[in-house]
Amino acid sequence: MSATERRQPALTSSRWSISRGLVTVGIAVIVLFVVSALFAPSSVSQGAVLGMLPFAAVLSCVGLGQMLVVQQGGIDLSIPGAVSLSIVVVSRIPNGDDSLLVPAVLLAAGLAVVAGILNGLLIGRLGLNAIIATLGTNALLFAVVLGISGGSPTTTTRLLRDVAGGLSFGIPNSVFFALAAFLLVTLLVKKTVAGRRFEAVGANPVAARATGLRVRTHQAAAYVWAQLLYCLAGILLAGITAQPTAFQGNAYLIPAVAVVVLGGTSLLGGRGFPLATVVAAVFLSQLDQFVLAAGVPFAVRSIIQAAALAVGVALYTIDWAALRARFGHRQRVGAAA
Amino acid sequence: MAIRKRIALTAAGVGVLALMLTACSSGAPSSNDTPATGGAPVAGAPDWCGPNEITLGLLDGFGGNSWRKITTAAGADEVAKCPSVTGYEYADGQGDTQKSIADIQGMVAKGVNALVVFPDAGEAMLPALRSAYQAGVVTVPYRVNPGGEDGVDYDAWIGADFTTDGENWGKWIKSNFPDGAKILFLSGPKGNSQGEDELTGMNSVLGTGGEYEFIGETPFEPTNWDPAVTQQVLTSAIAKNPQIDVIVSDFGPSLVGALPEFTKSGRSIPALATSDGNVLGCFWTDNQAANPDFKMTTVATGNDNVRLAVQYAVAKATGGVLPDTTTFDAPVFEDSVTSTPNPVECEADLPGDIFLSAEMTPQDQAALLK
Numbered sequence: 001m002s003a004t005e006r007r008q009p010a011l012t013s014s015r016w017s018i019s020r021g022l023v024t025v026g027i028a029v030i031v032l033f034v035v036s037a038l039f040a041p042s043s044v045s046q047g048a049v050l051g052m053l054p055f056a057a058v059l060s061c062v063g064l065g066q067m068l069v070v071q072q073g074g075i076d077l078s079i080p081g082a083v084s085l086s087i088v089v090v091s092r093i094p095n096g097d098d099s100l101l102v103p104a105v106l107l108a109a110g111l112a113v114v115a116g117i118l119n120g121l122l123i124g125r126l127g128l129n130a131i132i133a134t135l136g137t138n139a140l141l142f143a144v145v146l147g148i149s150g151g152s153p154t155t156t157t158r159l160l161r162d163v164a165g166g167l168s169f170g171i172p173n174s175v176f177f178a179l180a181a182f183l184l185v186t187l188l189v190k191k192t193v194a195g196r197r198f199e200a201v202g203a204n205p206v207a208a209r210a211t212g213l214r215v216r217t218h219q220a221a222a223y224v225w226a227q228l229l230y231c232l233a234g235i236l237l238a239g240i241t242a243q244p245t246a247f248q249g250n251a252y253l254i255p256a257v258a259v260v261v262l263g264g265t266s267l268l269g270g271r272g273f274p275l276a277t278v279v280a281a282v283f284l285s286q287l288d289q290f291v292l293a294a295g296v297p298f299a300v301r302s303i304i305q306a307a308a309l310a311v312g313v314a315l316y317t318i319d320w321a322a323l324r325a326r327f328g329h330r331q332r333v334g335a336a337a
Numbered sequence: 338m339a340i341r342k343r344i345a346l347t348a349a350g351v352g353v354l355a356l357m358l359t360a361c362s363s364g365a366p367s368s369n370d371t372p373a374t375g376g377a378p379v380a381g382a383p384d385w386c387g388p389n390e391i392t393l394g395l396l397d398g399f400g401g402n403s404w405r406k407i408t409t410a411a412g413a414d415e416v417a418k419c420p421s422v423t424g425y426e427y428a429d430g431q432g433d434t435q436k437s438i439a440d441i442q443g444m445v446a447k448g449v450n451a452l453v454v455f456p457d458a459g460e461a462m463l464p465a466l467r468s469a470y471q472a473g474v475v476t477v478p479y480r481v482n483p484g485g486e487d488g489v490d491y492d493a494w495i496g497a498d499f500t501t502d503g504e505n506w507g508k509w510i511k512s513n514f515p516d517g518a519k520i521l522f523l524s525g526p527k528g529n530s531q532g533e534d535e536l537t538g539m540n541s542v543l544g545t546g547g548e549y550e551f552i553g554e555t556p557f558e559p560t561n562w563d564p565a566v567t568q569q570v571l572t573s574a575i576a577k578n579p580q581i582d583v584i585v586s587d588f589g590p591s592l593v594g595a596l597p598e599f600t601k602s603g604r605s606i607p608a609l610a611t612s613d614g615n616v617l618g619c620f621w622t623d624n625q626a627a628n629p630d631f632k633m634t635t636v637a638t639g640n641d642n643v644r645l646a647v648q649y650a651v652a653k654a655t656g657g658v659l660p661d662t663t664t665f666d667a668p669v670f671e672d673s674v675t676s677t678p679n680p681v682e683c684e685a686d687l688p689g690d691i692f693l694s695a696e697m698t699p700q701d702q703a704a705l706l707k
Contacts, residue, residue, distance in 0.1 A: 043573065048572055050602075051572025051575075051601075055569065150402075154688065154690055155689030165594070165597070240565075240568070243590055243591060243616060244565075245564065248564075251563070288569060289572070289573055293573045293576065295553075295554070295577075298559050
């Protein structure tokens, strides 16, 4: 293993390589649903799950976007601005007029591409630090949000409310959008040449450059795709909440990073795990629903969510083998003394 | 090195000088203490408009949402009713406490005679208010309580009495559910005093006999007034409680996305006691037929709170007749059951975020938000 290669934990014994992240969050989700059913049965009732899924769908889209960026060893802190901007564009521009919804969606997508290119140029081309560049972009995006909306919330159009907030075959429509985004990301990254190159660049930029790949272009492209996914999340969220605020995206910055980490994608870059990221989004959303249904005080809710996150991150980042070895060593010393 | 040092010293000196100058200018022209005893009120104007000519400043801590825009316009409209106010200035603190304080100091320095202030930052604004008051400017904070005392730190705080809102909701619940009810009460961030006052008001009407039971967290279920959180809280409450008779919320429009959760679970939207908003009125109009239990009452959202504050400040500075009260009681606005004082209203052609309870016409409000 060369010094520049990034270690990727995976279970390789089976025919299909299943990532450690997927196994971990998969088990976590199953355990969470069992615990929910035992201790707060109402949180797994049909109504509660149908209420949870749209938010899980939004978080999945945001998480997939962040995953693409994290795969390239970057991080995107412009999520609040990006999500808020697409919300404001699809609700403010039509201002209740359904016929203007499609142009507004296209405009939102256009702005997302512009924001993505800006991030991509700053980080991929000019080599700026991702944290600083995306924070700056976030401020710019919020300036546009305020410019368009004056900070005031507006009701979304009926059409958007029906499309994003409605049900088809008993399943929230937003789930289908998230599923489509997931399939698109998975197919593009895992099954196309460009996608394989993208992942190779993330895994080892130095080796990728040596083989003649356009490292900077791939790195910049991650930000553009990410912005498009945030834009989708914003449009869905606008329809789901029907009366969104102009700062609705603020709540998604931390959870977006959390689902990526819980899904097992290394913050140092490398392979991405779209399925594990989506499952992690379901986990966090159901955790919200569980603590609400369990009826614990508001303060304890926040602690439980933080604790779940800390445990999840600890699973990947702490070198448990070394810890065990050290602990075992101390025990032996203690016994000898 | 020596040159650099000299430049640094010069820069520091200039900075200190600039600071001293600002300090002087902000404290200099005061003595605008206008006698409160005046002659006859101006002909054709309301009695709170006295004969002494003044300039008035309206200061907002954060002016960036539709409610604030309508409120600010209502303030300007009230000022325009009094010809004795010869100058009118407006400043928006943009959510920045430092700027809000500087705005007050700037207005005092310019020599305004009366200040009407929305002190969003609460007690952080008190020193600035006090120094304006001590400089002889009629200072009237409104809506948000800045702490301090009337007549010591400022002339008067024209606050909203949220206990009254709670009492109004309580009365409505009592008359519609005489045998008791299960009530879900949603308010803003955990520990906000508005929600606590509202609960006190409701409890004073509903009593503690146990017929009326609050479900969920006490004193209220926190939603941060965020529509997404509201939706999650409501989904969970619906799944957990087979019976919810009444929902009480102090921010009605944020419920529009959440209430359909009842329909999705195959239940009727329950009775709702809340604050008004055009989007909510239209939601009720569209959904009441399909939801037999969906009765609704609203209290006015309180855009006209600023009018009382302006009246008080103008009366004090121009020598007019002071209003009898310094408390703004939001009146009941809509009641879908009795239609008194109004049936539920919906202006489907106008934006959702206007407030039909405000004195300003819906068309004027819509024009403001364009």
